[in-house]
Amino acid sequence: MRRYLTRKLITYLLAFFVGATIDWGIPHLMPGDPVQLFLSKFDLEPGGYGALYKTMAQAFGTNLPLWDQYWHFWDGLLHGSLGVSIYAFPDQVTTLIFSAIPYTLALLVPAIVLSYLLGNRLGAAAARRKLLDNTLLPAGYIFQAIPYPWLALVLPYLLGEVWHVFPISGAYDEGLLPAFSWTFIASLIDHWFLPFLTVFIVSLGGWAIGMRNLVIYELENDSSRYLRALGGSERLIRRYAYRNASLPQLSGLALQLGVVVGGNIVTEIAFRYPGLGLLIYNAITDEDYFLLQGIFIFIVIGVLLANFIIDLVYISVDPRTRLSMQGAAS
Amino acid sequence: MSDVTASPEAPEPAMAPLPGVPVALPPAASRHRSDLVYYGLRNRKLVVGLAVEALFVLAALFGPVISPDNTTAYYLPHLAPSAQHWLGTDYFGHDVFAQLVVGLRESYLVGALGALCAAFTGMALGFTAGYRGGLLDEVLQMITNIMVMIPSLVLLVVIGAYLKTRGILFEGVFIGLTTWPWVARAVRAQTFTLRSRDFVDLARLSGRRAHSIVIRDIAPNMASYLFLVVVLLFGSSMLLAASYDFLGLGPTNVISLGTMMNQSTQWSALQLHVWWWFVPPGLVLTGMVAALLVANVGLDEIFNPRLREQ
Numbered sequence: 284m285r286r287y288l289t290r291k292l293i294t295y296l297l298a299f300f301v302g303a304t305i306d307w308g309i310p311h312l313m314p315g316d317p318v319q320l321f322l323s324k325f326d327l328e329p330g331g332y333g334a335l336y337k338t339m340a341q342a343f344g345t346n347l348p349l350w351d352q353y354w355h356f357w358d359g360l361l362h363g364s365l366g367v368s369i370y371a372f373p374d375q376v377t378t379l380i381f382s383a384i385p386y387t388l389a390l391l392v393p394a395i396v397l398s399y400l401l402g403n404r405l406g407a408a409a410a411r412r413k414l415l416d417n418t419l420l421p422a423g424y425i426f427q428a429i430p431y432p433w434l435a436l437v438l439p440y441l442l443g444e445v446w447h448v449f450p451i452s453g454a455y456d457e458g459l460l461p462a463f464s465w466t467f468i469a470s471l472i473d474h475w476f477l478p479f480l481t482v483f484i485v486s487l488g489g490w491a492i493g494m495r496n497l498v499i500y501e502l503e504n505d506s507s508r509y510l511r512a513l514g515g516s517e518r519l520i521r522r523y524a525y526r527n528a529s530l531p532q533l534s535g536l537a538l539q540l541g542v543v544v545g546g547n548i549v550t551e552i553a554f555r556y557p558g559l560g561l562l563i564y565n566a567i568t569d570e571d572y573f574l575l576q577g578i579f580i581f582i583v584i585g586v587l588l589a590n591f592i593i594d595l596v597y598i599s600v601d602p603r604t605r606l607s608m609q610g611a612a613s
Numbered sequence: 614m615s616d617v618t619a620s621p622e623a624p625e626p627a628m629a630p631l632p633g634v635p636v637a638l639p640p641a642a643s644r645h646r647s648d649l650v651y652y653g654l655r656n657r658k659l660v661v662g663l664a665v666e667a668l669f670v671l672a673a674l675f676g677p678v679i680s681p682d683n684t685t686a687y688y689l690p691h692l693a694p695s696a697q698h699w700l701g702t703d704y705f706g707h708d709v710f711a712q713l714v715v716g717l718r719e720s721y722l723v724g725a726l727g728a729l730c731a732a733f734t735g736m737a738l739g740f741t742a743g744y745r746g747g748l749l750d751e752v753l754q755m756i757t758n759i760m761v762m763i764p765s766l767v768l769l770v771v772i773g774a775y776l777k778t779r780g781i782l783f784e785g786v787f788i789g790l791t792t793w794p795w796v797a798r799a800v801r802a803q804t805f806t807l808r809s810r811d812f813v814d815l816a817r818l819s820g821r822r823a824h825s826i827v828i829r830d831i832a833p834n835m836a837s838y839l840f841l842v843v844v845l846l847f848g849s850s851m852l853l854a855a856s857y858d859f860l861g862l863g864p865t866n867v868i869s870l871g872t873m874m875n876q877s878t879q880w881s882a883l884q885l886h887v888w889w890w891f892v893p894p895g896l897v898l899t900g901m902v903a904a905l906l907v908a909n910v911g912l913d914e915i916f917n918p919r920l921r922e923q
Contacts, residue, residue, distance in 0.1 A: 290751065298755045302762040309763070313771050421907070428902035430852050432859035432874055433895025440883050440891075451883075496913075496920065503919050548766055549856050553878075564860075567770050579764060586762045 291594055295587050302587075306579035307356050310572045311349065317369045317570040318345055343369060343573070356576065365577035370569035376577035379562060386454055387546040387558030390475065394482035395543065399536050402490025407525045409491070410498035420495065426488030434481045435553035442477060449477045452555040478554040482547060486539075490532065497528035530601055534593040541589025545582040652915045659911025665904035669897070673721055676714025684711045684868055694889050701889040704880040712868050713893055719869040720851050720898060723785045727850025730789020732843045735796025740827045742797065743804025750801070757794045765791040769862050778866045784857065788850050796842055803838060807831050837916035844909045848902040855898055870894035 318339045322332060340346040344355055359366055365376040406423075409415040443451035455461070455470040501507060501524035510520050546560030555561070559578060566574040653659055677683075684707055692702040700709035742753035769787060773779050807813060808831065816826045832839065857863050858871020859878075877883075877891035914920045 294751055294755050298758050298762075301755070302759050305759065305763055309767055309771055314774050420910075424906040424910070425899060425903045428848065428852075428899045428906055430855040430859075430871070430874075430895050430898045430902075432856055432871070433891070433898065436874060436878065436883065436891050437895065440886075440888065444883055444886065499920055542761075545764065549860065552860065563764070563767070567767055575767065579762075582764065583762045586758065590758060 291591070295591060299583060299587055302583040303360070303580060304353075306583060307353060307576050310570070310575040311352070313570050315570055316345070317572060318343060320570055321369050321372065343367070345572075360580065365580070366573035368566075368571055368574045370565060370571040370574065376573050379574060380559065380577055380581065383546070383557060383559045383562045384544070386556060387551070387560065388543065390478055390550070390556060390558060391482065391543045391547055392540070394479050395486060395536070395539050398483050398486035399490055399532070402487045403494040403525075403529070403532055405487075406491035406494030407498045407521065407528070410495045410524075411502055416495070420492065423488040423491045423495075426484060427492065428488075429485055431481070431485050432549055432553060434485060435478075435550060438481055439477055439554070450474050451477060454557050474554075474556075478550050478556050481553075482550055493535070494528060494532060497531065498524050501525075501527045530597070533596065537589045537593045537596070538586075541585045541587075542582065544585040545578070649915055653911075656911040656915055658907050659915065662904045662906075662908025662911055665900065666908060669717065669901045669904065670721070672714055673717040676717060677711070680708075680711045680714055684708070684715055686711075691885065691887050700893050701887075703876070703887070703890045704882070709873075709889055709893065712873055713870070713897060715868050716870040716873055716894060717897065717901075719781055719864070719867055720854065720901065722781050723788065723854040723869070724847045724851035726782065726785025727788035727792065727854070728843050728846035730786050731793040731796055731846050731850070732789075732839075734790060735793035735842075736800050736839065738793070739797040739800025740804055740831065743801040744808050744823060744827055744831065746805075746808070753797070754801075757797050760791070760794045763791075766857075766860075766862070769857065773862060779862075779864050780866055781864050781869075784854055784864055785850070788853050788857075792846065792849065792853065796846065799842065800835075800839070803835050804831055807834055837912075841909055841913060841916075844905060844912070848905045848909075851898065851902060855895075870898050 318336060322336060322339065327335065337346075344352055347355070365380075368374050368376050368379055371379055405419055409419045439449075439451035442448045450456070450473055452474075454474050455467060456474075459467050459470055461467065498521070502520070504524075504527075506527075507520050507524055510523065544559065546558045546563060548560035548564055550556065551558045551560035552564055559581075562574065563578055565571075566578070686708065687706045688698065688702050688708065690702060690704050690706045692698055692706075694701045698708050698710065700713060703709055703712075738753050738757065742750040742757075765787075768791070772787070773783075776783065804827075813826060813830055816830045821829075854863065854869065855871035855874070858869050859874050861875050863869055863871050863875070871894075873894040874891050877887070882888070882890045
C-alpha cells in the first residue's frame with residue numbers, strides 16, 4: 284500500500300515537473316514578441332519606443348536567454364509568484380486569475396455537477412426499460428451529437444434575439460458596477476443562465492448514455508441475479524446496481540472537475556463571459572507568456588489532483604482495487 | 614468478464630469526448646459471421662443509423678455535383694431560402710447550400726483523419742502499457758497524463774502560427790494526436806484484464822514475440838471494442854473540428870461547417886436574424902454525428918449480446 288502510494292506520488296511529481304515545463308515552453312514557442320505587441324497598442328515616437336522597449340524587455344526578462352527565463356519561472360513559482368501580466372500591464376497574474384476564477388467556477392461547476400446528477404439518474408432509469416430506453420436514449424444521442432458552438436449560437440438566437448428572454452453576452456449589464464446589491468445579483472443570474480444551459484445540455488447526454496450501459500451490465504451481474512433470487516425488490520436491485528455503476532462515472536466527474544480551472548474557452552468566447560477561458564484566449568492573442576504560464580499551472584495542478592483523488596477514491600471505495608494491487612504488484 | 618471495472622483504471626466513459634463507450638468486453642466465445650449479419654439486419658438502431666449516415670455520405674459525395682450553385686458565385690446578400698437558393702445566401706452573397714455540401718465533405722475528412730491518428734496512437738500506447746505493465750506502464754501513463762494537461766487549443770495556435778495555411782490534413786492530424794489519451798487509457802485497462810488469461814500465458818510460453826501476442830491474441834478479443842472506439846473517435850473528431858473552426862482556428866483554405874458558423878458570428882448573422890446561415894451547418898453536423906452514435910449503439914448490441922433488449 285505504502286509502496287503503491289509512493290510510486291504514485293513520484294510519478295505525479297514528475298508529471299507536474301514535465302507538465303509545467305511543457306506549459307512554460309509552448310507559449311515561448313510562439314512567433315512574435317509580447318513586449319512589441321503590448322507597445323504597439325500605444326502611439327509612440329520611435330525614440331521613446333526604443334527606450335521603452337528596452338526597459339520593458341528587461342523588466343519582463345524577455346531579453347534573457349531562454350534558459351534563464353526558464354530558471355526564473357521555477358524560481359518565481361516556488362516562491363509563489365506567477366509574475367506580472369504583459370497584456371493587462373501592471374496587474375499581477377494571480378490577481379487576474381483570481382478575478383476570473385469565480386465566474387468560471389460558478390458557470391462550470393453547477394453545469395457539470397447538475398448534468399452529472401440528472402444524466403446519471405435518467406440513464407439508470409432508462410436501463411432495461413423499453414419505453415424509456417426508446418424515448419430517452421435517442422434524445423441523449425442527439426444531445427451528445429450537437430456541436431457545442433452551434434448550440435451556443437442557436438439558443439442565444441432564440442432566447443436572446445428572437446424572444447428577448449435572456450441577455451446573450453457578458454457576465455452582467457454593462458451599466459452596472461460589481462456590487463453586493465439586488466440589481467447586480469439579478470443581472471449576474473440573468474447573464475449566467477444561457478451559458479450554463481448550453482454547457483448543461485451538451486454534457487447531459489454523455490452521462491445518461493454511459494450510465495445506462497453501466498447499469499445494464501450491473502443488472503446482468505451475478506450479484507444482481509443473486510439478489511433477485513433472494514427475493515430482493517426491483518427497486519433494491521436497481522439501487523445496488525446504481526451504486527456499483529457510479530464508480531467509473533465518478534472518476535469521469537473528477538476528471539472533468541479537474542480541468543474546470545482551465546475554463547471552457549468556447550463557451551466563454553461565445554458568450555463573452557469573463558472567466559478563465561476568455562482570459563486564456565486574450566492571453567494567447569496578446570502572447571502574454573506569464574498569464575498563460577500562470578493559468579496552465581492551475582490546470583496542471585487541477586488535472587493531477589483529480590487523478591490522485593480518483594486513485595484514492597478507488598482504493599477506498601472499491602475493495603477489488605486493493606485486491607488487484609496486491610495481486611498484480613509486479 | 615463483467616468485473617472489468619475492477620481494474621484500477623477502468624475505462625472512464627465520461628472521460629471520452631463522446632462517452633458511452635462500452636465498459637465490458639463481449640464474451641470471447643467464438644461466433645459465426647452469419648450470426649453477426651443476422652443480428653445486424655434485425656437491429657433497428659444499426660439499420661436506421663447507417664441509413665441516415667448513408668444519406669449524409671451521399672450528400673457529401675454528390676452534393677457539390679447536384680448543387681445548382683458553386684461556393685464562389687455572387688448573388689444578393691442575405692437572401693432568404695427560396696427555390697433558387699435552397700438555403701438562401703450569406704453576407705457575401707454566396708449560396709449557403711453550396712457551402713453546406715462542401716463543408717460536409719471536409720467534416721468527414723477531418724473526422725476520418727482524426728479518428729485514424731488517435732486510434733493508432735492510443736492503441737499503440739495502450740497495448741504497450743497494458744501488456745508490458747510495470748515501469749514502462751507507469752511511464753506511459755505519465756505521458757498520457759501530461760498529454761491531458763497540455764492545452765491543445767494553445768498548441769494549435771502556436772503550431773498554426775508557423776504555417777502559411779492551415780488545411781484539413783493539418784487539422785485532422787492535430788486532432789488525432791491530441792485526443793488519443795482516453796483511447797490509450799481504455800485500451801490499457803482492457804489489455805490489463807486480458808494479459809493474465811490462460812491463452813495469453815500459453816502464447817507467451819510458446820516463445821512468441823510480444824507484439825505478435827498483442828496483435829494475434831489480445832487485439833482480436835477486443836476487436837469489437839476497438840471498432841466502436843474508432844466510430845466514437847470519428848464522431849468526436851468532427852465535433853472538435855467544428856469547435857476549432859468556430860474559434861477561427863480551422864482550415865484557412867477551405868469551407869467547413871465550423872467555418873460557416875464562425876463567419877456567421879463575425880458578420881452578426883444572429884443580430885440580423887439570418888438564421889439560414891448558421892442553423893443548417895450545425896443541424897447537419899448533429900445529424901451526422903447522431904446517426905453515427907445510434908449505429909454505434911446498434912453495433913454494440915450486436916457484438917455484445919448482454920446489451921440487447923430483452
